[in-house]
Amino acid sequence: xxxxxxxxxxxxxxxxxxxxxxxxxxxxxxxxxxxxxxxxxxxxxxxxxxxxxxxxxxxxxxxxxxxxxxxxxxxxxxxxxxxxxxxxxxxxxxxxxxxxxxxxxxxxxxxxxxxxxxxxxxxxxxxxxxxxxxxxxxxxxxxxxxxxxxxxxxxxxxxxxxxxxxxxxxxxxxxxxxxxxxxxxxxxxxxxxxxxxxxxxxxxxxxxxxxxxxxxxxxxxxxxxxxxxxxxxxxxxxxxxxxxxxxxxxxxxxxxxxxxxxxxxxxxxxxxxxxxxxxxxxxxxxxxxxxxxxxxxxxxxxxxxxxxxxxxxxxxxxxxxxxxxxxxxxxxxxxxxxxxxxxxxxxxxxxxxxxxxxxxxxxxxxxxxxxxxxxxxxxxxxxxxxxxxxxxxxxxxxxxxxxxxxxxxxxxxxxxxxxxxxxxxxxxxxxxxxxxxxxxxxxxxxxxxxxxxxxxxxxxxxxxxxxxxxxxxxxxxxxxxxxxxxxxxxxxxxxxxxxxxxxxxxxxxxxxxxxxxxxxxxxxxxxxxxxxxxxxxxxxxxxxxxxxxxxxxxxxxxxxxxxxxxxxxxxxxxxxxxxxxxxxxxxxxxxxxxxxxxxxxxxxxxxxxxxxxxxxx
Amino acid sequence: xxxxxxxxxxxxxxxxxxxxxxxxxxxxxxxxxxxxxxxxxxxxxxxxxxxxxxxxxxxxxxxxxxxxxxxxxxxxxxxxxxxxxxxxxxxxxxxxxxxxxxxxxxxxxxxxxxxxxxxxxxxxxxxxxxxxxxxxxxxxxxxxxxxxxxxxxxxxxxxxxxxxxxxxxxxxxxxxxxxxxxxxxxxxxxxxxxxxxxxxxxxxxxxxxxxxxxxxxxxxxxxxxxxxxxxxxxxxxxxxxxxxxxxxxxxxxxxxxxxxxxxxxxxxxxxxxxxxxxxxxxxxxxxxxxxxxxxxxxxxxxxxxxxxxxxxxxxxxxxxxxxxxxxxxxxxxxxxxxxxxxxxxxxxxxxxxxxxxxxxxxxxxxxxxxxxxxx
Numbered sequence: 001x002x003x004x005x006x007x008x009x010x011x012x013x014x015x016x017x018x019x020x021x022x023x024x025x026x027x028x029x030x031x032x033x034x035x036x037x038x039x040x041x042x043x044x045x046x047x048x049x050x051x052x053x054x055x056x057x058x059x060x061x062x063x064x065x066x067x068x069x070x071x072x073x074x075x076x077x078x079x080x081x082x083x084x085x086x087x088x089x090x091x092x093x094x095x096x097x098x099x100x101x102x103x104x105x106x107x108x109x110x111x112x113x114x115x116x117x118x119x120x121x122x123x124x125x126x127x128x129x130x131x132x133x134x135x136x137x138x139x140x141x142x143x144x145x146x147x148x149x150x151x152x153x154x155x156x157x158x159x160x161x162x163x164x165x166x167x168x169x170x171x172x173x174x175x176x177x178x179x180x181x182x183x184x185x186x187x188x189x190x191x192x193x194x195x196x197x198x199x200x201x202x203x204x205x206x207x208x209x210x211x212x213x214x215x216x217x218x219x220x221x222x223x224x225x226x227x228x229x230x231x232x233x234x235x236x237x238x239x240x241x242x243x244x245x246x247x248x249x250x251x252x253x254x255x256x257x258x259x260x261x262x263x264x265x266x267x268x269x270x271x272x273x274x275x276x277x278x279x280x281x282x283x284x285x286x287x288x289x290x291x292x293x294x295x296x297x298x299x300x301x302x303x304x305x306x307x308x309x310x311x312x313x314x315x316x317x318x319x320x321x322x323x324x325x326x327x328x329x330x331x332x333x334x335x336x337x338x339x340x341x342x343x344x345x346x347x348x349x350x351x352x353x354x355x356x357x358x359x360x361x362x363x364x365x366x367x368x369x370x371x372x373x374x375x376x377x378x379x380x381x382x383x384x385x386x387x388x389x390x391x392x393x394x395x396x397x398x399x400x401x402x403x404x405x406x407x408x409x410x411x412x413x414x415x416x417x418x419x420x421x422x423x424x425x426x427x428x429x430x431x432x433x434x435x436x437x438x439x440x441x442x443x444x445x446x447x448x449x450x451x452x453x454x455x456x457x458x459x460x461x462x463x464x465x466x467x468x469x470x471x472x473x474x475x476x477x478x479x480x481x482x483x484x485x486x487x488x489x490x491x492x493x494x495x496x497x498x499x500x501x502x503x504x505x506x507x508x509x510x511x512x513x514x515x516x517x518x519x520x521x522x523x524x525x526x527x528x529x530x531x532x533x534x535x536x537x538x539x540x541x542x543x544x545x546x547x548x549x550x551x552x553x554x555x556x557x558x559x560x561x562x563x564x565x566x567x568x569x570x571x572x573x574x575x576x577x578x579x580x581x582x583x584x585x586x587x588x589x590x591x592x593x594x595x596x597x598x599x600x601x602x603x604x605x606x607x608x609x610x611x612x613x614x615x616x617x
Numbered sequence: 618x619x620x621x622x623x624x625x626x627x628x629x630x631x632x633x634x635x636x637x638x639x640x641x642x643x644x645x646x647x648x649x650x651x652x653x654x655x656x657x658x659x660x661x662x663x664x665x666x667x668x669x670x671x672x673x674x675x676x677x678x679x680x681x682x683x684x685x686x687x688x689x690x691x692x693x694x695x696x697x698x699x700x701x702x703x704x705x706x707x708x709x710x711x712x713x714x715x716x717x718x719x720x721x722x723x724x725x726x727x728x729x730x731x732x733x734x735x736x737x738x739x740x741x742x743x744x745x746x747x748x749x750x751x752x753x754x755x756x757x758x759x760x761x762x763x764x765x766x767x768x769x770x771x772x773x774x775x776x777x778x779x780x781x782x783x784x785x786x787x788x789x790x791x792x793x794x795x796x797x798x799x800x801x802x803x804x805x806x807x808x809x810x811x812x813x814x815x816x817x818x819x820x821x822x823x824x825x826x827x828x829x830x831x832x833x834x835x836x837x838x839x840x841x842x843x844x845x846x847x848x849x850x851x852x853x854x855x856x857x858x859x860x861x862x863x864x865x866x867x868x869x870x871x872x873x874x875x876x877x878x879x880x881x882x883x884x885x886x887x888x889x890x891x892x893x894x895x896x897x898x899x900x901x902x903x904x905x906x907x908x909x910x911x912x913x914x915x916x917x918x919x920x921x922x923x924x925x926x927x928x929x930x931x932x933x934x935x936x937x938x939x940x941x942x943x944x945x946x947x948x949x950x951x952x953x954x955x956x957x958x959x960x961x962x963x964x965x966x967x968x969x970x971x972x973x974x975x976x977x978x979x980x981x982x983x984x985x986x987x988x989x990x991x992x
Contacts, residue, residue: 140734364942364963
């Protein structure tokens with residue numbers, strides 16, 4: 001923002017309105033550097049009785065005021081700029097409140113432009129309700145009925161490479177015009193329709209749809225068969241989302257007037273920070289932000305940034321959808337005790353209908369973390385299959401790839417090349433023990449060879465992302481010093497062996513010159529504490545059939561970075577990683593790994609799980 | 618701490634409520650401001666454009682798309698009946714004729730010179746919106762609908778499925794902790810909004826459907842049964858459009874949970890009265906909870922203050938319900954609100970409160986895991 005002079009900023013208040021919780025942080029300049037001072041939070045208030053997102057913002061700010069012992073609010077107004085010890089110089093915010101963006105997309109060939117359109121919409125954070133295509137096997141009247149029934153927030157119409165078919169594009173536009181679709185949010189406005197197809201069909205589309213919908217034309221998302229150009233369509237989706245959908249979230253219009261910096265959607269802001277780390281450190285990064293309604297995955301490989309938003313995978317509003325998508329057995333496989341299916345199903349649904357509750361007993365925490373593993377895994381699967389290059393622009397695909405579109409992302413997201421895996425979002429950032437976050441990420445992402453793990457300590461990546469647009473130095477300083485918690489490094493040989501047979505031998509040269517020799521059998525994990533800021537030289541000697549980056553059975557010399565958890569040697573196997581099929585064996589393995597990493601307190605099932613206030617019966 | 622926000626559901630004996638009744642697209646409003654309406658009164662009407670059928674005329678006629686228009690035997694805009702010929706072409710010196718028959722009754726909507734498709738639109742589908750509750754029209758939204766105001770008992774559920782329904786309230790259990798059983802459902806339930814106690818199964822719901830009940834209101838329901846009832850796993854709580862033959866309103870949550878005493882007592886007090894119910898639930902932006910409204914239009918306007926107690930912060934003495942394991946569903950009174958963060962069994966440090974469950978049982982619970990209940 002040209003009106004904001006970074007040098008004059010002494011204090012910044014930043015909020016992130018999540019679908020469940022609104023988080024506020026106060027950043028101040030202390031001497032020559034910027035530091036996080038306090039953080040407050042309050043439930044997001046889109047629900048009755050408030051139905052106004054700003055109420056939750058004010059509640060979170062009031063908590064900041066209390067904790068920091070300083071006045072920021074004058075009634076319901078944020079005092080800006082700072083006057084003495086009152087107020088702040090800048091207020092900024094991100095938001096993912098407002099519910100999901102529900103879209104319908106359309107292309108000519110379902111597996112080609114249809115899928116490209118789907119990637120564009122998903123990448124922009126939408127729930128894709130349906131993909132309508134000329135060859136989707138439905139009769140025209142069935143398609144029309146479907147379009148009419150869906151009532152999406154927005155439609156993305158694509159189809160045809162530039163210079164290619166116009167008749168099929170015209171057919172889709174005609175179907176759309178005939179359906180005369182209405183927007184989900186009522187009679188008030190015209191349904192936004194983005195056309196991102198064959199440029200030769202623009203006039204036909206204008207003629208068919210002009211006046212009936214709010215038509216926006218942008219560049220073809222598949223200009224030639226071998227190349228996608230998703231950026232412009234995604235940008236348009238984003239613009240229209242802010243303009244039409246977010247603005248309908250209760251209180252959102254008011255919030256927009258409180259800040260001089262445009263409110264950024266949470267995933268966009270987190271993406272900015274992830275991209276910055278990768279660029280500045282020259283590394284391959286995956287970042288994940290698991291929220292109440294959505295899970296966002298970000299990756300930077302070979303300098304190419306990708307982002308996907310799994311709109312219906314989350315830990316509160318969408319928790320039941322995780323169950324629906326992955327199935328109960330996949331959740332239960334991470335739970336190291338017996339639980340009745342009926343009971344588990346009810347617990348998950350109760351979390352869905354009362355999304356702000358938190359696990360009180362250890363059993364509940366373990367179940368929640370089991371669900372989180374599956375939400376993360378599914379979101380990552382979606383990311384791998386939908387990852388596209390260069391911020392959605394110009395990802396090259398060969399003709400042969402076009403027949404296997406869904407596998408196309410795998411060439412970009414290489415787990416064996418991954419340097420840093422960063423987790424964010426309540427279930428990871430607020431895990432009572434950091435090792436829990438580390439294991440959840442290892443289980444869900446299955447990083448290979450050598451990977452450093454980190455979490456966003458108190459979940460402030462979104463606020464720092466938006467701050468980086470105004471004051472990059474302040475954002476980076478707070479990110480490095482107060483936000484990112486380095487958990488340590490994982491070493492995971494790729495390969496499969498016999499349970500208990502040797503898989504990896506390690507010579508570790510620890511700080512102080514102590515040398516430790518380890519032999520880690522297949523099917524087990526080993527934790528070696530190594531403090532934050534320390535590093536250890538390691539010689540990794542994988543057994544025949546296992547690869548740590550130099551080829552099967554080949555030795556590798558590396559420097560491993562420590563962290564609050566330490567060094568994790570994960571010899572549970574990769575490609576594939578498989579939990580024992582036998583129930584008792586699976587539970588025994590989970591216990592073994594949990595104990596090695598000190599994941600949970602010794603007592604895992606509670607007879608009397610709640611403490612009672614001292615001195616009271 | 619800052620303003621403590623504890624979500625809760627409204628359960629109130631007498632309150633004033635307004636409900637917007639709007640058409641899905643512009644139409645005609647049939648009532649005027651000040652009109653007294655019953656739940657069944659149609660307040661607005663419109664016509665949805667009919668379904669569209671497309672006919673690939675170019676293919677059927679064996680002509681180029683741009684020539685289809687010339688082959689029409691009826692002009693665009695003309696009405697056709699099912700089976701009627703609306704386009705014709707001749708080939709081989711006029712010896713062979715190809716014809717296009719209308720697949721449905723409707724009008725010829727358009728002809729595409731690009732695709733060669735002819736679109737036929739079926740007759741419009743009338744759409745009506747009723748008042749949903751007995752009350753008075755207090756606002757007209759020109760061309761789209763009205764706002765109806767009513768006064769009466771208002772109870773929000775936590776989760777529901779199925780659409781709006783109307784019927785007289787009928788208690789099928791004697792106490793809030795008694796499950797609704799098949800034996801409790803009989804012919805007397807026809808056209809009624811049936812109140813159960815703690816629990817209902819799909820089997821019992823099916824019996825209620827066959828007995829002609831309009832809705833079932835109950836404390837708890839199993840997710841397992843919900844999947845049976847819907848035929849799929851519900852992923853996101855956006856409901857209300859299911860066509861199940863019955864509306865289900867769950868007041869407490871998933872599992873077998875006695876209905877809150879106050880809810881049960883209020884429902885009992887409404888026995889035999891006409892109630893409007895809706896199962897529509899949406900637990901994301903623009904929250905919507907299922908509801909039961911029993912209009913009491915003749916009651917004096919005083920007494921509204923007995924409304925929901927959920928809008929303040931928590932304080933000692935407040936009645937709360939635990940909404941998460943391990944004390945899920947239990948009721949108690951707040952006995953302490955320690956300001957400092959306290960560790961839970963999970964080792965997480967959170968803001969807590971102390972609750973007395975009666976019988977001397979007390980526990981520390983995360984503040985996030987209780988909801989206030991009107992006392």
